[in-house]
Amino acid sequence: MHRTQPRRGRIAPAAAAALLCSLAVVxxxxxxxLGGGPTPxxxxxxxxxxxVERRDAVPSPGVADAPAGATPTAAARAGAERPGTREASxxxxxxxxxxxxxxxxxxxxxxDVPLDAVGVTGAGLMEIPEDADRAGWYRHGPRPGDAExxxxxxxxxxxxxxxxxxxxLTRAEKGMTVSIVREDGSQLDYTVTARQTTDKKELRLDxxxxxxxxxxxxxxxCTGAWSERAGSYSDNLVLTAVPAT
Amino acid sequence: MRKVTxxxxxxxxxxxxxxxxxGPAMADNHEASVSVLHAVPGLTVDVYVNGEETVPDFEPGTxxxxxxxxxxxxxxxxxxxxxDPESAEPAISAEGVEVPGGANVTLAxxxxxxxxxxxxxxxxxxxxxxxxxxxxxxxxxxxxxAVDVRAGxxxxxxxxxxxxxxxxxxxxxxxxxxxxxxxxxxVVLGPADLDLMEGTNTIxxxxxxxxxxxxxxxxxxxxxxxxxxxxxxxxxxxxxxAGPVMAILLMAGAAGAVLAGSRLVRREAA
Numbered sequence: 001m002h003r004t005q006p007r008r009g010r011i012a013p014a015a016a017a018a019l020l021c022s023l024a025v026v027x028x029x030x031x032x033x034l035g036g037g038p039t040p041x042x043x044x045x046x047x048x049x050x051x052v053e054r055r056d057a058v059p060s061p062g063v064a065d066a067p068a069g070a071t072p073t074a075a076a077r078a079g080a081e082r083p084g085t086r087e088a089s090x091x092x093x094x095x096x097x098x099x100x101x102x103x104x105x106x107x108x109x110x111x112d113v114p115l116d117a118v119g120v121t122g123a124g125l126m127e128i129p130e131d132a133d134r135a136g137w138y139r140h141g142p143r144p145g146d147a148e149x150x151x152x153x154x155x156x157x158x159x160x161x162x163x164x165x166x167x168x169l170t171r172a173e174k175g176m177t178v179s180i181v182r183e184d185g186s187q188l189d190y191t192v193t194a195r196q197t198t199d200k201k202e203l204r205l206d207x208x209x210x211x212x213x214x215x216x217x218x219x220x221x222c223t224g225a226w227s228e229r230a231g232s233y234s235d236n237l238v239l240t241a242v243p244a245t
Numbered sequence: 246m247r248k249v250t251x252x253x254x255x256x257x258x259x260x261x262x263x264x265x266x267x268g269p270a271m272a273d274n275h276e277a278s279v280s281v282l283h284a285v286p287g288l289t290v291d292v293y294v295n296g297e298e299t300v301p302d303f304e305p306g307t308x309x310x311x312x313x314x315x316x317x318x319x320x321x322x323x324x325x326x327x328x329d330p331e332s333a334e335p336a337i338s339a340e341g342v343e344v345p346g347g348a349n350v351t352l353a354x355x356x357x358x359x360x361x362x363x364x365x366x367x368x369x370x371x372x373x374x375x376x377x378x379x380x381x382x383x384x385x386x387x388x389x390x391a392v393d394v395r396a397g398x399x400x401x402x403x404x405x406x407x408x409x410x411x412x413x414x415x416x417x418x419x420x421x422x423x424x425x426x427x428x429x430x431x432v433v434l435g436p437a438d439l440d441l442m443e444g445t446n447t448i449x450x451x452x453x454x455x456x457x458x459x460x461x462x463x464x465x466x467x468x469x470x471x472x473x474x475x476x477x478x479x480x481x482x483x484x485x486x487a488g489p490v491m492a493i494l495l496m497a498g499a500a501g502a503v504l505a506g507s508r509l510v511r512r513e514a515a
Contacts, residue, residue, distance in 0.1 A: 158483035222480030
């Protein structure tokens with residue numbers, strides 16, 4: 001203390017002020033560049049896994065589970081197991097997959113977003129509607145209303161012009177209601193249980209696009225720092241909701 | 246995931262002795278999934294596996310759910326419904342059908358090109374698909390000459406003969422498919438709307454007899470082969486429009502700090 005004290009008098013106030021100002025500018029710029037800025041930081045809550053009971057790893061689709069119990073011989077096994085049979089016609093193979101989702105509502109967030117049925121891009125990523133006022137439902141995965149699996153709806157947090165509808169997800173709170181309106185006019189209500197922000201490189205895609213397990217709705221957008229070079233944000237924000245009881 | 250090279254239909258003519266089923270065995274998997282398709286017109290049958298009645302009262306145009314069988318060698322016999330295996334001759338039989346562990350197999354009772362009943366064991370391709378993709382497998386199991394299969398009017402499979410197959414991976418979609426005599430426009434089957442679902446192997450069999458006017462299509466599906474999208478690119482940078490501005494600010498700020506700092510240092514040194 002005593003050693004530095006005398007020096008103080010010698011510091012030019014102007015230069016010191018300039019230094020402080022410059023450092024402040026650096027701080028602001030860093031904050032702006034490194035993610036405090038572009039998208040509002042949204043705290044995580046809940047765990048996407050909450051209430052989502054994972055079943056054991058599903059065996060390769062081609063290989064059905066072995067029935068429990070001893071299997072003395074191949075012959076006995078083959079004889080013991082009598083498979084069900086079904087008609088193999090084209091008509092019988094056609095599956096009714098239920099009505100498609102067409103709108104997402106979140107009254108508490110002021111959200112009323114039309115949905116497009118989307119697939120994958122040429123690069124193998126989930127397709128997102130260009131228009132940030134719309135969102136995409138991943139049509140290859142589960143539908144809202146299906147008995148199991150994660151229905152995925154994703155929207156841009158922004159477009160070149162500014163904020164997108166899904167920016168509102170950063171304001172979502174646990175227990176909020178979000179709803180899906182389907183093409184037949186029916187409405188499904190969900191309760192928000194979790195929000196997670198994850199580095200895109202670490203996003204559990206198999207979990208997000210899970211076709212099994214309890215039914216849930218997962219809303220996805222981007223957050224974190226914008227990389228001009230990559231043309232993308234660093235993180236994904238995933239909001240998980242389960243059917244309202 | 247392994248990629249099964251198909252076109253491994255193995256025809257087992259009645260009375261054939263030993264037949265190995267093509268299809269790679271999975272190292273640590275000693276069970277196979279076996280479905281049975283009945284594609285012989287006009288004959289309800291009982292199917293016996295290793296002497297045990299496994300599929301009773303099996304109607305033409307029907308398919309069993311997959312059976313889980315330990316890898317090994319199987320004797321298959323198909324009797325007319327109600328016939329006693331002790332006394333009656335089987336309508337079709339095959340001995341020593343090798344079923345490798347890890348395989349997914351469809352055993353089809355069908356007609357040969359000349360109309361003789363036969364058994365074919367087809368190895369089903371259950372390798373994983375990319376997100377958005379569907380697999381179409383086409384099998385010729387009919388008493389009919391070579392055919393082409395068209396989707397949306399253009400041939401996707403050409404010159405397919407009994408008991409051959411062809412496998413295609415394509416974008417998931419609803420397609421209108423028909424079957425024509427090879428190299429002609431003469432439609433023998435269809436058109437039929439096929440929902441080629443993503444992540445699913447849709448296996449279409451042409452079966453029956455051209456001569457008897459019993460040609461038909463049978464469809465088997467194997468799902469769960471889907472891949473996940475590689476990511477969710479859900480931002481376009483509009484909110485970060487300040488990005489370049491911030492970068493300039495950062496550089497300006499840093500330069501300012503260096504300048505001011507150096508002045509301070511110089512003063513102190515003085």
